[in-house]
Amino acid sequence: MKTSDITTLLRAKGFRATQGKIALIAALLDSPSPESIETLAGKIKGALDAANVYRSLESFVAAGLVRRIDLGNAKSYYEFAVDRKHHHHIVCTDCGRIEDVKGCSEALDKTALKASTSFSAIQSHSLEFFGLCRPCTKKSVR
Amino acid sequence: MKTSDITTLLRAKGFRATQGKIALIAALLDSPSPESIETLAGKIKGALDAANVYRSLESFVAAGLVRRIDLGNAKSYYEFAVDRKHHHHIVCTDCGRIEDVKGCSEALDKTALKASTSFSAIQSHSLEFFGLCRPCTKKSVR
DNA sequence: ATATTAATGCAAGTAGCTTGCATTAATATA
DNA sequence: TATATTAATGCAAGCTACTTGCATTAATAT
Ligand SMILES: [Mn+2]
Ligand SMILES: [Mn+2]
Ligand SMILES: [Zn+2]
Ligand SMILES: [Zn+2]
Numbered sequence: 001m002k003t004s005d006i007t008t009l010l011r012a013k014g015f016r017a018t019q020g021k022i023a024l025i026a027a028l029l030d031s032p033s034p035e036s037i038e039t040l041a042g043k044i045k046g047a048l049d050a051a052n053v054y055r056s057l058e059s060f061v062a063a064g065l066v067r068r069i070d071l072g073n074a075k076s077y078y079e080f081a082v083d084r085k086h087h088h089h090i091v092c093t094d095c096g097r098i099e100d101v102k103g104c105s106e107a108l109d110k111t112a113l114k115a116s117t118s119f120s121a122i123q124s125h126s127l128e129f130f131g132l133c134r135p136c137t138k139k140s141v142r
Numbered sequence: 143m144k145t146s147d148i149t150t151l152l153r154a155k156g157f158r159a160t161q162g163k164i165a166l167i168a169a170l171l172d173s174p175s176p177e178s179i180e181t182l183a184g185k186i187k188g189a190l191d192a193a194n195v196y197r198s199l200e201s202f203v204a205a206g207l208v209r210r211i212d213l214g215n216a217k218s219y220y221e222f223a224v225d226r227k228h229h230h231h232i233v234c235t236d237c238g239r240i241e242d243v244k245g246c247s248e249a250l251d252k253t254a255l256k257a258s259t260s261f262s263a264i265q266s267h268s269l270e271f272f273g274l275c276r277p278c279t280k281k282s283v284r
Numbered sequence: 285a286t287a288t289t290a291a292t293g294c295a296a297g298t299a300g301c302t303t304g305c306a307t308t309a310a311t312a313t314a
Numbered sequence: 315t316a317t318a319t320t321a322a323t324g325c326a327a328g329c330t331a332c333t334t335g336c337a338t339t340a341a342t343a344t
Contacts, residue, residue, distance in 0.1 A: 158291065190292075193292085193294080193295095194293075197292090
């Protein structure tokens with residue numbers, strides 16, 4: 001995706017195409033897996049200060065450009081969402097590596113709702129796996 | 143579960159049966175769904191100060207007495223784990239109500255691991271649903 | 285009863301995130 | 315192209331959830 005496309009995307013959602021927001025979207029596009037705010041801030045090298053990295057990411061989530069991922073470790077992670085379907089992740093408990101787990105059984109929400117006694121609708125879910133990646137498995141055997 | 147049983151349980155895991163730890167376990171036993179630390183601290187009325195509520199809960203998790211649940215909202219929730227199987231939760235996005243979702247398809251981990259290119263094992267997963275409970279659905283229609 | 289040491293209370297510190305506000309820069313308008 | 319408008323920004327201060335250090339206390343072992 002070129003800078004001009006990012007500009008178009010931002011304007012389509014009502015944002016101004018600022019240096020900071022363009023750099024942030026570019027950094028997210030550059031990442032194959034969800035990135036921490038710290039990492040994203042590093043990638044954009046001061047194009048936005050910390051407070052505005054937070055502000056911009058949340059505004060992107062509200063606009064549907066980006067997804068916030070919760071990996072159970074107190075930090076928020078973000079991934080680009082446009083034309084990228086809902087999916088899940090595996091996190092290595094040793095080194096932190098994150099891999100996409102493509103796809104999602106449609107039945108999950110239905111089954112959970114059917115089993116529920118007090119809920120009338122399920123809007124979303126979060127499913128994250130925790131395990132050991134091959135490099136870390138080798139390390140621990142060594 | 144009586145106080146004497148809690149004492150036995152704590153000692154079996156190498157803990158001393160202190161007033162604070164007994165009160166904390168009792169509070170957890172009293173809760174049908176995961177509780178926030180703030181709520182637990184309230185329930186034990188000063189039997190432990192805040193720092194030791196954190197310390198004790200984490201030591202219980204390490205000992206397998208308690209599970210930490212992540213509901214995507216920056217806080218940790220805890221639920222009693224002994225003789226209570228792995229399961230999931232639905233959270234009401236409006237009022238915060240939490241309900242257990244019993245059971246878990248064994249296939250989840252297997253499917254994810256099979257699809258993965260760089261992981262050799264999956265140890266656990268977190269699956270939480272977000273939706274609207276009946277009372278809140280009614281409220282929003284009104 | 286006494287010794288040992290896990291557990292505790294208190295205070296200070298940290299990480300991740302939020303908010304207020306004056307200034308700046310992106311866009312709209314002339 | 316110049317000017318007006320206001321979204322976006324930088325900076326500073328503040329907040330919440332949580333952690334850590336350490337002297338004291340109380341649960342258990344002897
Ligand atoms: Mn992903
Ligand atoms: Mn539960
Ligand atoms: Zn899914
Ligand atoms: Zn499960």
